[in-house]
Amino acid sequence: MISLLVLLSLQGPAPREVAIEQRLARELGLGVGDTVRVHREPGAVGTLMVVSAIYQARSDPATVLRNEFEARFHLADLARLLGAPDRIDRAGIRLQPGIAPDTAAHRLDRVAVGFRVRPSAEIASESSRTFLVVSRFHRAIGVISIVASAIFLLCIMLLKVEERRLDAAVMRMIGVRRRTVFVALLLEACLVALVGAAIGIGLAWASAEIINAYYGARFETDLRFAFLTPEIMLFGTLLSVVLGVLAGGTAAARLIRTSPLVLWRRG
Amino acid sequence: MILLAAKNLARHRVRNTLAGLGIAVAAALLLDMVMLAGGMERSFERMLLSRGFQIRLAPKGTLPFDTEATFPGGAALSGTLRADPRISAAGAVLGGALFNRVGDSLLPLAGLGVEPEGQGLYELERGADLVPGDTTGIVIGASVAARTGWKIGDTVRLSGGTDPQVARVRERRVMVRGVVHWLYESRGERTVGVTLPLIRALTGRSGDRVAMIMVKVARDADVEPVAADIRRLEPGVEVNSVATLIARFRTRLTYFRQLSLILGTISLFVGVLLVSTLLTITVNERLGEIATLRAIGVSRAGIVRRVLAEGALLSLAGNGLGLVLGLITARYLDGILTTFPGLPAAISFFVPERGAVLRAALALLAAGTLAGAWPAWRAARAPIAATLREEAT
Numbered sequence: 001m002i003s004l005l006v007l008l009s010l011q012g013p014a015p016r017e018v019a020i021e022q023r024l025a026r027e028l029g030l031g032v033g034d035t036v037r038v039h040r041e042p043g044a045v046g047t048l049m050v051v052s053a054i055y056q057a058r059s060d061p062a063t064v065l066r067n068e069f070e071a072r073f074h075l076a077d078l079a080r081l082l083g084a085p086d087r088i089d090r091a092g093i094r095l096q097p098g099i100a101p102d103t104a105a106h107r108l109d110r111v112a113v114g115f116r117v118r119p120s121a122e123i124a125s126e127s128s129r130t131f132l133v134v135s136r137f138h139r140a141i142g143v144i145s146i147v148a149s150a151i152f153l154l155c156i157m158l159l160k161v162e163e164r165r166l167d168a169a170v171m172r173m174i175g176v177r178r179r180t181v182f183v184a185l186l187l188e189a190c191l192v193a194l195v196g197a198a199i200g201i202g203l204a205w206a207s208a209e210i211i212n213a214y215y216g217a218r219f220e221t222d223l224r225f226a227f228l229t230p231e232i233m234l235f236g237t238l239l240s241v242v243l244g245v246l247a248g249g250t251a252a253a254r255l256i257r258t259s260p261l262v263l264w265r266r267g
Numbered sequence: 268m269i270l271l272a273a274k275n276l277a278r279h280r281v282r283n284t285l286a287g288l289g290i291a292v293a294a295a296l297l298l299d300m301v302m303l304a305g306g307m308e309r310s311f312e313r314m315l316l317s318r319g320f321q322i323r324l325a326p327k328g329t330l331p332f333d334t335e336a337t338f339p340g341g342a343a344l345s346g347t348l349r350a351d352p353r354i355s356a357a358g359a360v361l362g363g364a365l366f367n368r369v370g371d372s373l374l375p376l377a378g379l380g381v382e383p384e385g386q387g388l389y390e391l392e393r394g395a396d397l398v399p400g401d402t403t404g405i406v407i408g409a410s411v412a413a414r415t416g417w418k419i420g421d422t423v424r425l426s427g428g429t430d431p432q433v434a435r436v437r438e439r440r441v442m443v444r445g446v447v448h449w450l451y452e453s454r455g456e457r458t459v460g461v462t463l464p465l466i467r468a469l470t471g472r473s474g475d476r477v478a479m480i481m482v483k484v485a486r487d488a489d490v491e492p493v494a495a496d497i498r499r500l501e502p503g504v505e506v507n508s509v510a511t512l513i514a515r516f517r518t519r520l521t522y523f524r525q526l527s528l529i530l531g532t533i534s535l536f537v538g539v540l541l542v543s544t545l546l547t548i549t550v551n552e553r554l555g556e557i558a559t560l561r562a563i564g565v566s567r568a569g570i571v572r573r574v575l576a577e578g579a580l581l582s583l584a585g586n587g588l589g590l591v592l593g594l595i596t597a598r599y600l601d602g603i604l605t606t607f608p609g610l611p612a613a614i615s616f617f618v619p620e621r622g623a624v625l626r627a628a629l630a631l632l633a634a635g636t637l638a639g640a641w642p643a644w645r646a647a648r649a650p651i652a653a654t655l656r657e658e659a660t
Contacts, residue, residue: 158285
């Protein structure tokens with residue numbers, strides 16, 4: 001494990017260079033030109049290094065939850081520091097144009113001992129597996145939420161239309177046609193669903209902002225954790241209207257089939 | 268009272284069935300979230316303690332096997348620890364990539380070098396275990412046996428890289444001693460176990476560096492004192508007790524805990540809203556009936572009890588169905604989350620425990636009953652004469 005120790009003055013041989021990320025610089029109060037002693041592990045003899053750059057670390061969703069600090073060294077310096085002068089974790093190969101990465105990687109992998117050779121696309125796909133799992137989980141939770149809200153909406157619409165049975169009875173008694181009563185109730189259901197969807201979108205937008213602000217501050221990152229896309233808004237609105245119309249229509253159809261006198265009595 | 272409430276609910280079958288279904292889905296989601304909130308930790312704790320090792324030493328600032336970092340003097344330290352009478356077992360572990368040559372291609376394997384006298388990574392299923400100093404033996408898991416077809420007694424070739432000095436592949440012929448169950452192996456991983464000296468020889472690592480030491484303390488009461496003593500003895504090593512590891516794990520899984528809290532609260536809110544809306548409308552419809560009951564001498568408390576009983580009954584019915592739904596959806600959701608790459612197969616996210624199930628059911632039942640409080644209060648406060656007059660006109 002590498003630890004950094006701030007030194008107040010330069011000592012010993014000419015220091016090497018290290019670049020540190022902004023959060024670490026802030027945490028340790030370091031600036032460009034400061035000298036630090038870098039250890040492989042606590043108690044080991046350290047190496048003096050000069051902070052040559054402070055950079056904004058790239059936001060990476062794969063590591064954001066770890067909340068770890070990052071520092072960059074010249075390869076040779078780090079290898080020397082770790083006591084493994086000729087060892088590397090990974091290396092990239094750029095192929096000549098026209099050579100298929102899959103074929104090249106496969107051929108190399110068959111003969112490579114001590115390391116694996118894989119096309120970049122495969123590594124990218126594997127790295128994104130975590131997010132695919134999270135995405136599948138979110139989708140499943142989303143389906144459960146949609147079922148819950150659909151039932152809720154059906155129930156409310158049913159109650160809402162039933163609440164209008166006196167009005168429906170009066171309309172029928174004064175000669176308003178069944179179809180007109182049905183359309184009026186349906187339009188009302190549609191309006192309620194639309195207003196509900198609009199309020200829902202507003203709530204979703206506010207929640208997304210709160211979530212992004214909270215997690216952004218917590219992990220000191222500019223990553224966005226929640227998105228409200230036009231597709232999601234459209235889906236939410238359509239679902240709400242379809243369910244609203246379906247529930248409102250079912251309840252309204254029951255209402256207009258019932259005799260106005262019965263409706264009046266039940267009211 | 269309950270019978271009366273049931274009869275009242277039966278008067279509006281369609282809407283009450285819908286409300287019951289809504290409560291059931293809300294209850295299912297609430298149950299899932301309660302299971303998710305505590306399940307991960309319990310499952311992780313069970314996995315850590317599956318062989319009774321309560322302490323893990325790792326390179327300073329890291330979690331065991333979270334990075335490829337190692338620390339020096341590992342085998343010497345585990346020997347010192349084994350000499351402590353409070354410690355019943357201790358063993359160092361070192362990981363490394365190993366390969367099996369099949370024809371002209373290589374099969375990559377995850378190699379773990381252990382000290383057989385104090386290993387806590389596997390349980391022997393059949394065959395023989397490794398013994399200290401065994402530099403020609405290997406133990407394999409079921410996944411490796413299935414992939415390679417290796418059987419106990421087979422001699423196989425293992426390599427761990429090339430030696431840069433002589434440009435030769437470091438390769439050994441080893442015999443499969445036994446088939447084991449790896450406690451921390453992730454799905455799709457192919458793990459093989461050898462002794463510490465053999466993995467060092469295969470991967471070309473010199474010195475006494477290890478990735479982790481597992482320590483089993485004889486008495487649970489001694490775990491913290493032993494951990495404190497090791498911290499004093501080896502300040503350059505991270506000493507993780509199970510409690511420390513769980514705390515670190517909890518931090519990593521903050522997202523899931525917060526998600527479960529938010530979704531659990533929303534489910535509870537949806538349940539309350541459903542019961543409360545339904546009872547408000549029901550009470551409004553039955554104001555005349557309630558006023559008549561009051562007129563013939565039924566007390567206000569009696570009216571409140573009746574309305575509350577309806578809410579409780581509706582919640583109870585929803586809860587029953589919700590419990591079944593919740594267990595089914597939890598299984599499905601767990602199936603999704605346990606496909607996380609690198610996650611040990613022993614970890615579950617949704618652990619159905621009696622306490623969690625009971626807590627979720629009670630919370631929803633209490634919330635559903637209380638949701639009827641406002642309509643019940645309105646029903647009890649309705650003016651008798653005015654309501655009856657209004658109903659009559």
